[in-house]
Amino acid sequence: MSSNTTVRPHGRGKAALIATMLVVSVMASAAPAAADGKPAAPTAQEYLAWLDADNSAEAKSVANEFKALSAENQQKFLGYLVDVEVLKAAEDVRADPDPDPETKTFAAGGDVTFEVDSGATPEPDGTTAPKAAAAAKARAGDWNCYYAFKQKVLGITVTTLKLQQWYHSTTKKVDKIYNVAATKKNWNPGVMISNEPEEQWISGAGNALAFVTWHGDATVSGFTVQLDKRQHIRCDETGGRYQYMKNI
Template sequence: MSMATTRRLATTVLVGLATATLLGTGTANASIISGDGRRIASYENTLRTSAEPDAATTLKEFDALAYDKKVKFLDYTEDPENLKALLQEAADVPEAGKSVHSLVNLKDGDVQIQADSDATFKPDADLDGVAAGGKLSRGWWETTYSVKQKIFGVTVTKLSLWVNYYTNGSSITKVDHADCAKRNYNAAVSIGHSVPKAQLASGTAIGEVIWEGSIIYRGFGIEIDKRHQVKANAYGFKSGYLKNI
């Protein structure tokens, strides 16, 4: 057998092995090299390499979805109408008293805009619990109002704002600062913000920030600024909103 013939046979064997590897080992490998498979792998890699503290949780939740839901999930994150909903529909979340948990359902419930509030505090000395009449105990408190977008139960974007204040057990006497945080695992959305501001007005601690959102997807562009506000009184969370400006 000539050297050339030997090389041709070796090449044929290698090509056959490569083809078997890519096409003959089942649906799983076929999906990995498909367009949707690459999208899924890319999104998972983004979460896997993210420095955000909640990225691992989002990755776990995303991995738990069935393959067809993963594809639909990514379609939703790239849907211009859904992208606008992220920054627009939250404007419909109403102000609420003391505590809030509300939902706006989109895409037949596949996509949700959820609003929540909570309050934490560092009491003076050994005091804790609630003061007389249901008012907050004396000490430093922090009240947060968050709005998040979920797709198939997986949190994709979350905007949070909080205000730090002091109450003497009867009324709020000082406001220290306001701050904000975002969690965004949607590559089509870029979110920045202004410097958070805090003030005390008529016994109410107020925190406010402007979110600056930009959406770019296949030539589709939109910029929406939203005012995010949280208010707290001597009883805790008073109201909050996220609305267009």
């Protein structure tokens, strides 16, 4: 799998699809499994060599985090990279719209986390009056909002999928969209992730909408795991409204 960041700027587009999470279908293959029947994990030396070949600051940071783990946790980390149940666990992460800008789901007894984070810049001023909150936060000007999904194994970020868009609003609605970009980081050598062109448009309600479709394939000894997902964000004159992570 390539660990490089993919940024594909895309102009205005029209679509009506929604967002993403990992949907996993597992099929037995003819490839041999390890002696105990489980997929074979890379060795610590193989994993570090793979990171070193990337020759990026991010890869070096991951390598340092991995080296800081105890020998026992290094083996657990490598095992989770090819653990089909861990991959399948992402399928259960919340897929519905949620106003909470940050959520976390746990797997493998807490060793693996799936985190969702979102935000907008500049941050508008808030208010403690619920009924006046939306109006008080409205701001005319340029905006940048994002929505990111991260998978962490023993505290180390293994996968990051981020969707970000730029737009302009009046104090009432979005009146211009500039750009949208999807970026990825992946530090699992057995997984390949790609994405279709991003789409961005202004809705009839005056919101800036954007989505991207991700495709992933995990190759582990004895199993083939396919991951497909859509990631969607809706933003307006108050910043981020909400985001979706939905299986496809």
